[in-house]
Amino acid sequence: MSRDLKDELKEFDLAKCVQCGKCTASCTSGRDSNLRTRRLVFLVKSGKDVSMDRDLWACTTCYTCQERCPKGVKVTDAIIRIRNAAAWSGNRPSIHLTAIRSLLDSSDGFPITPDVAKIRSMIGLPIAPMDVAHDEREKERFRKLVSSLAISDMFKEG
Amino acid sequence: MSYTLFPGCIARNMYPSIEKSTRMVFKELGLDMVEVKFTCCPAPGVIRSYDFDSWLVIAARNLAAAEEKEADLITICNGCYGTLEAAHRHLSKHPESVAMVNAKLSGIDMRYGGTSKVVHFVDVLDSMLPQIAEKIKVELGLRVAIHYGCHYLKPSCDSRRSVESPEVLERIVRALGCESVDFPEKLSCCGAGGGVWSGDERVSLGILDRKMRFIKESGADCILDICPFCHLQLDQGQKRLKNRYDVPVLHLNQLIGLSFGIKDKVLGVHTHMVATRDIAKKAKRARMDLEAET
Numbered sequence: 001m002s003r004d005l006k007d008e009l010k011e012f013d014l015a016k017c018v019q020c021g022k023c024t025a026s027c028t029s030g031r032d033s034n035l036r037t038r039r040l041v042f043l044v045k046s047g048k049d050v051s052m053d054r055d056l057w058a059c060t061t062c063y064t065c066q067e068r069c070p071k072g073v074k075v076t077d078a079i080i081r082i083r084n085a086a087a088w089s090g091n092r093p094s095i096h097l098t099a100i101r102s103l104l105d106s107s108d109g110f111p112i113t114p115d116v117a118k119i120r121s122m123i124g125l126p127i128a129p130m131d132v133a134h135d136e137r138e139k140e141r142f143r144k145l146v147s148s149l150a151i152s153d154m155f156k157e158g
Numbered sequence: 159m160s161y162t163l164f165p166g167c168i169a170r171n172m173y174p175s176i177e178k179s180t181r182m183v184f185k186e187l188g189l190d191m192v193e194v195k196f197t198c199c200p201a202p203g204v205i206r207s208y209d210f211d212s213w214l215v216i217a218a219r220n221l222a223a224a225e226e227k228e229a230d231l232i233t234i235c236n237g238c239y240g241t242l243e244a245a246h247r248h249l250s251k252h253p254e255s256v257a258m259v260n261a262k263l264s265g266i267d268m269r270y271g272g273t274s275k276v277v278h279f280v281d282v283l284d285s286m287l288p289q290i291a292e293k294i295k296v297e298l299g300l301r302v303a304i305h306y307g308c309h310y311l312k313p314s315c316d317s318r319r320s321v322e323s324p325e326v327l328e329r330i331v332r333a334l335g336c337e338s339v340d341f342p343e344k345l346s347c348c349g350a351g352g353g354v355w356s357g358d359e360r361v362s363l364g365i366l367d368r369k370m371r372f373i374k375e376s377g378a379d380c381i382l383d384i385c386p387f388c389h390l391q392l393d394q395g396q397k398r399l400k401n402r403y404d405v406p407v408l409h410l411n412q413l414i415g416l417s418f419g420i421k422d423k424v425l426g427v428h429t430h431m432v433a434t435r436d437i438a439k440k441a442k443r444a445r446m447d448l449e450a451e452t
Contacts, residue, residue, distance in 0.1 A: 028347040029354065032364030058361050061203055061352035063312035067321050076313070083207040093357040096204050103205060103216075107197035112171040120174045123426035129170040129177075132197045141266045142197055145219060148262055151205065151212035 005085045009044065012078035016071040017041050023065035023075050033058035037065050037075060044082065051089040056082060087154065100155055107132040107142045159275075161282075162194045162229035164220070166238040167201075168386035173393075175426030176386050179411040180234050180279070182425065186293050186418055187286055192229045196220050199233075199241040202309070203353040206241070211258065217245035218259040219266075224274040234279045234411065236385035237351070240309030243276040247315060278310055280384050280410065284326050287333050295419030296444035297335025300437065302413075303378035303405070304331065304338050305369075307388040308347050330410065331382065334417045341376040343369050348383075350391035359398075366395045370403045380406045380437055382413055393431045406434040416441045419448070 023037035024030055030037065035058040043050050050056065059079050066076040086092065103109045111133065112120075121127045128134040132142050146152055163184070169176040184191060197220060200206075206213040221242060224231050233239040249256050250272060259270050283290065304327045314321045322345070328338045349355070349365030370392075373381060383389045386409065393407040407430060408416075415425045422428050422438035 028349070028365055029352075029361060031368070032349075033358070033361045057207075057352075057357050058354060059352050060308070060347045060349060060354045060362075060365070061207075062308040062347035064308075064347075067312050067314060080207055081210065084210055087208040092208065093353070095356050096208070096353055099201070099204050099356060100208065103198050103200055108167040108171060109198040109201045109204065110167040110171050116171055116174060119426065119429050123175060123178050123424070123429070125174050125178055125181075129165070130193050130195060131170060132195050135195055138195050142219070145215070145262065145266050146212075148265055149209070149212040149215055151209040154209060 005082070006047070008081055009078055012074040012081065013071070014041055014045050014073055014078055017045060017073050018071060020070065022068050022070060026064045026068050028062050028064060029058045029060050035059055040079070041073070041075065044078070050082060051086045052091050053086070054091070056086055056091070057093050097155065100151065104146045104152060104155065105143070107139055160192050160227075160229045161189060161232050162224050162227060163191045164196055164199070164231045164233045164238055164242065166233065166235040166386060167198045168237075168390055169234060173386050173389055173409075175429050176234065176389065176409045176411065179409065179415040179425045179427070182420055183411045183414045183418065187289055189282070192227045194223050194227050194229060196223060199238040201237055202240040202244065203237070203351050204356070207353055213241070214245055214248065214255060215259050215262045217241050218249065218270040219263060219268060221246060221272075221274055221276070222263060222268045222270045225271055228273075230275040230277060232277055232279050232282060234384075234409070235387060236307040236309040237387045239276065239278045243278075246272065246276050278384075280310060280326055280330070283330060283410070283414070287330070290330075290414065291333055294334065294417050296417060296441060296448060298413075298417060298437070298440055298444060300336045300379040300440070301339050301377060302331050302336050302380060302382045303341060303373045303376055304328065304344065305348065305381055305383045305388055305392065306345055307383060307385045308351060310384060327382065327384070327410070334413060336413070339376045339378050341372040341378075343372050348388040348391040349395070350387055355391060362391070363395060363398055366391060367399055370396065370399065370405070373405055374403045378405060380408050380434075382408055382410060384410050397431045404432060406430065406432050406437055408434070408437070419445055
């Protein structure tokens, strides 16, 4: 694990974890996936590199573990930060690429489709929503903003 | 301070019936909205998991856009709330993040000042129960399976809401003349969050399947949600589960719209994947009874 990540994770109080397992017992996802939150926290606490762990991506970020942790460890917030490190190491589900590219390009993670445009008009809404995605000037400003962000570097073509 | 509606991409671009119902219900309740042009919140599950600071800057752009119109943001989506409220909270505690965000925003002549609040529409409606009661035209008497979803309640942080036994939706459902049915897994996640909906279909549908089994057993007439992303999972997800359950799904503003006597096709409730026709019929019958009386 990189020194930076270890420092970053300090604010989530992983050191307070007593391995009681309430997180794993409360995990919505763990019943259908191989995500074992207690183990993950143990590994990170022990300084192990978990950035290539695929199960990190099975967390639905429901925050139940964090709410129930008797020691106040910010478990879900820590998982999100660990995912950041994983994503930068190249461990990322390829399917997320579509949503992120769409966000960076159009300003919407879920852009409108012609079918939905029809539904909007059928139920009496303007076909084009009042948003940045349908305002060329605002969209250009948004693109300028995202071009200055680290996420754009992560998803440069090639 | 006025309000602006933050509809979010799913209500705008996938379930416009939720946007339509929201606009109609808010209008009936006299909630005037200033229009602000927003982007995706951005979605907390995927983008925050990739790069926290980029997520924070895009969220701050939306908050700054509302500030320019001196408006507080009303979200109708737990995901948008999860992003905008969390970003606002993070920025209120991390001055170094405010400096980072404003350095980026200055490139497009915007600035985050933290003056616009983020509110979830459920809290707004809960504070307006007397006004809602005045507008109710038909009592639908539905048995409702309440789905809170995650990010309205959690992380609880400074909020006074109960995470393990919340009551606000039960209170609103009762005020509408409906009944809330209990079922195991009531407070569990729908299975869509955290990028799992797109990232891992097997896990996502496994979580939904368990929840749906209990909802079906409860005998509920419909599921009630307060989040278009949960709505998408509950509605489209049932199709992906081969229609085993066939329980119609309503966003709270759709149930309120129907209770206000607005026709299902005007609200757009008929455009869902799981047919809502039984509920529409019930609403129509109630409207006709009312007309016969007067």
